[in-house]
Every structure is written in structure tokens, then in C-alpha cells.
Amino acid sequence: MVFFNKSRDKQSALLDAFGRCDKRRKYHLYLASCYFTERSARVLINTIREQFHIINVEIWLDRKTALAEGPGKLDNFARKQHVEIFVANTTRLFHTKGYCLVSWDEHNDVVDGCVAIGSANLTGAGITSANGNIESILASYDLNDIQAFYESKENGQWISPKECEEFDKEDDNFIFALLNEGQFCHKWSDSLSQYLAIKYDLNEEGRNRTKGDPLFQETGFVIAAASISKQYFDFTIPHPVERNLIKKYGIETFLGHWLPYAVLPDMVGDSEFQRFREKLLTALSKKMPDICEAINRDYQQLERSGLIDGNKAPAERFREKIIELEENNDKLYRIWSKREFFPLPYDISNRERIRDTFISLTDTIDKQKSWNKSMYAVNRARQELSLAPLRQLQTES
Numbered sequence: 001m002v003f004f005n006k007s008r009d010k011q012s013a014l015l016d017a018f019g020r021c022d023k024r025r026k027y028h029l030y031l032a033s034c035y036f037t038e039r040s041a042r043v044l045i046n047t048i049r050e051q052f053h054i055i056n057v058e059i060w061l062d063r064k065t066a067l068a069e070g071p072g073k074l075d076n077f078a079r080k081q082h083v084e085i086f087v088a089n090t091t092r093l094f095h096t097k098g099y100c101l102v103s104w105d106e107h108n109d110v111v112d113g114c115v116a117i118g119s120a121n122l123t124g125a126g127i128t129s130a131n132g133n134i135e136s137i138l139a140s141y142d143l144n145d146i147q148a149f150y151e152s153k154e155n156g157q158w159i160s161p162k163e164c165e166e167f168d169k170e171d172d173n174f175i176f177a178l179l180n181e182g183q184f185c186h187k188w189s190d191s192l193s194q195y196l197a198i199k200y201d202l203n204e205e206g207r208n209r210t211k212g213d214p215l216f217q218e219t220g221f222v223i224a225a226a227s228i229s230k231q232y233f234d235f236t237i238p239h240p241v242e243r244n245l246i247k248k249y250g251i252e253t254f255l256g257h258w259l260p261y262a263v264l265p266d267m268v269g270d271s272e273f274q275r276f277r278e279k280l281l282t283a284l285s286k287k288m289p290d291i292c293e294a295i296n297r298d299y300q301q302l303e304r305s306g307l308i309d310g311n312k313a314p315a316e317r318f319r320e321k322i323i324e325l326e327e328n329n330d331k332l333y334r335i336w337s338k339r340e341f342f343p344l345p346y347d348i349s350n351r352e353r354i355r356d357t358f359i360s361l362t363d364t365i366d367k368q369k370s371w372n373k374s375m376y377a378v379n380r381a382r383q384e385l386s387l388a389p390l391r392q393l394q395t396e397s
Contacts, residue, residue, distance in 0.1 A: 014044075014116055020141060021113060023052055027054055028055055028056055028058070031122055034349075035348075040124050052101065058086060059084070060094070061087050062087075063089060063159075064172075066161050071164050086160070087163070088157070089158060093349055097118055099116045102146050115145050117149075118135060120133070167385040175355060177387060178387065179358060182259050182374075183341045185258075187340075190335065195321065198317065200307075202228060202307055205306050206302070237336060249263045253360040263374070277336075281322075291315075295314050362378075378390070
């Protein structure tokens with residue numbers, strides 16, 4: 001029996017539990033989990049295979065998890081890793097977390113193994129990450145427990161990942177799948193100037209002296225309650241060509257406008273955005289020495305005046321911001337387009353919020369006298385119980 005409740009070495013603890021099994025035997029490995037990540041499954045399976053002779057591996061998953069991962073992606077994973085994936089065919093949450101190593105004899109009687117049941121999902125946070133969740137697992141070597149765990153699968157209904165997208169009614173699985181065929185969009189208010197501005201945290205002396213002092217505003221500082229900030233880089237962002245994306249394809253919900261993936265803008269392929277990105281980063285590279293010099297000059301003056309203390313070198317902060325812009329296209333795209341796109345923010349356990357979002361979307365469609373293309377596609381998808389109408393949607397040239 002093994003019990004652990006620490007965030008580190010959870011995988012090692014699970015392997016230690018399995019380690020009591022006879023390594024001369026051949027085993028079947030069964031992994032049951034509500035949530036799943038490919039990386040964690042691959043790491044755990046490969047590690048177990050290194051220690052035991054594994055004949056076959058089965059992964060049992062919740063249907064909404066399979067839909068969120070993508071049936072095609074799961075099929076590719078199963079093929080590459082030589083495993084079988086079974087999906088619980090139910091609208092209820094498959095909330096099991098269990099890991100089982102079992103060996104049968106020629107009479108199909110369990111002769112050795114271990115079953116470990118607990119709170120840990122087959123994810124980085126659950127099993128493989130050193131900085132993950134605090135979890136608990138109880139391991140049993142009782143042959144009846146091991147047999148009962150495997151037989152519990154026979155009491156359920158299972159489908160393949162590919163069959164996940166075959167629906168016979170508009171249930172929670174269909175609703176979840178439909179909403180995950182798109183993303184939500186709302187306006188983004190933060191500007192490039194705001195992002196690149198350098199903030200100096202004031203000490204008590206600085207807070208007292210900046211109140212009502214016009215000198216700071218005259219020299220370009222913006223005064224807040226406990227800090228002052230200044231912009232050192234001026235760049236006019238070319239306004240993107242208005243594509244009427246929301247009007248043509250958006251459906252309003254309380255999360256923002258929902259748009260199908262098929263019509264979402266492609267950052268990599270958007271030549272207008274790529275030109276803006278290149279011009280911006282080129283201008284920043286050229287002006288970087290002068291900007292850093294100006295930042296350091298202000299910093300030293302503020303420090304000599306006794307207005308700040310303990311601030312991290314601001315010029316270094318500015319460089320870090322530029323690196324983040326270079327590496328984070330999503331952030332830069334938000335600043336340029338003034339829009340933020342994000343997926344359904346609720347996980348599979350939050351059924352009520354998912355359904356509320358769907359009702360919000362369909363209510364908008366029902367109230368509109370004139371439908372856009374996405375509305376027609378959603379209506380067809382509901383009539384046909386198929387995601388194909390959304391995936392076949394094409395943007396206007």
C-alpha cells in the first residue's frame with residue numbers, strides 16, 4: 001500500500017508501487033484518467049516500458065477530454081506510441097484516476113500486478129511535473145482489486161476517438177464540441193505605448209514630492225499613486241485593414257463574439273501583420289541604445305534625488321519587454337489588431353457554464369432577422385448533429 005501527498009516525485013512513487021511486481025512476467029498496462037496530456041502519457045508509458053515487459057497499453061478517457069484534445073490528434077498519438085485509446089461514451093464526467101499493471105496466466109486469471117487509485121490525472125500537474133499538484137494515491141496488490149478494476153471497464157460503454165464526433169442528439173458532448181470549433185473575441189484596450197512604458201516605483205519621499213509637482217509632467221512622466229511612468233519609444237501602428245470579421249462571422253455571447261476556427265485570422269499567414277511586426281522590431285533594434293541611455297539617465301536622476309530605491313534596472317526591464325514581443329506573437333497581434341481571441345475558458349467539469357455559453361450563442365441567432373455565415377453554419381450543424389458545416393465554412397476573398 002502506497003500513499004503520498006507531495007508535489008514532487010509523484011511519478012517515482014507510482015513506479016515504486018509498481019516495482020513490487022515480478023519483473024519476469026509480462027504485463028498489460030491500463031491508464032484511466034479524466035484529464036490527459038500527450039507529454040505526460042508518453043513520459044509515463046515509456047518509463048514503465050523501460051522497467052517491465054509490457055504487452056499492450058490502454059488509455060481510458062473522458063469524452064469531452066477527447067473532444068478537446070482532438071480525435072485526429074489522439075489517433076496519431078495512439079499510432080505513434082503503440083497504445084489503444086478508449087473513450088467513455090457518456091455525457092457524465094468520467095472522473096476516474098487509476099493506473100493498473102496486471103499479468104494474467106493462460107487461464108485468464110490474474111497472477112500478479114498492482115492497481116493505484118487516487119486524485120492524480122494523467123497530466124503534468126497530476127503525475128509527471130515536479131512542480132505539479134499535491135496528490136494522493138492508494139495502491140493495492142490484492143488480485144481481486146486488480147481484477148475488479150479491469151472489469152469495471154466492461155461495465156461502461158466505450159468508443160474510439162474517431163467516434164467521439166458522431167452525435168445522436170444535442171447533448172452536453174455535442175455542445176462542448178461545437179463551442180470548441182471556434183474562439184471568442186473581444187476588444188483589446190492596451191496599447192503598444194502602455195506596454196513599453198517604464199514604471200518607477202516611488203518611495204515615501206518620492207510619493208510626497210511628486211504630488212502637484214509640474215516638473216514631472218513637463219518631463220514626460222505620468223504620475224500615479226505610488227509610481228511614475230514614462231514612454232521612451234514612439235511608433236505609429238498602422239491600422240489593420242478592417243475586414244468586418246465580427247459582422248460577417250461573429251455570433252455575440254456573454255464571453256464576446258464567437259467565431260469558427262475556419263474564419264479566424266492566421267497570424268503567420270497575415271502579411272499585413274508580418275510587415276508591422278518586422279517594421280516595429282527593426283525600429284526598436286535601431287533605437288535600443290538611445291532608449292536605454294535615456295532610461296538609465298532618468299533612473300540615475302531619480303535615485304540621486306532620493307525618490308526611488310530598490311528598483312530593478314529599468315533598462316533591463318525594457319529589453320525583457322522587447323524579447324517578450326519577439327517571442328510572443330499572440331501578445332503582439334492583440335496590440336496590433338486591438339482584438340483578443342481565446343478558446344472556451346471552461347473545462348469539462350463546468351457543465352452549467354458551458355451550457356449557458358451555448359444558450360447565449362443560440363439566443364443571439366434566434367433573435368437575428370438577418371443571419372451571417374457562421375449563424376447559418378451553426379444552424380446546419382445543429383440540424384445535422386455534425387461539425388462539418390463549421391469546418392467547411394470559408395471566408396470571403
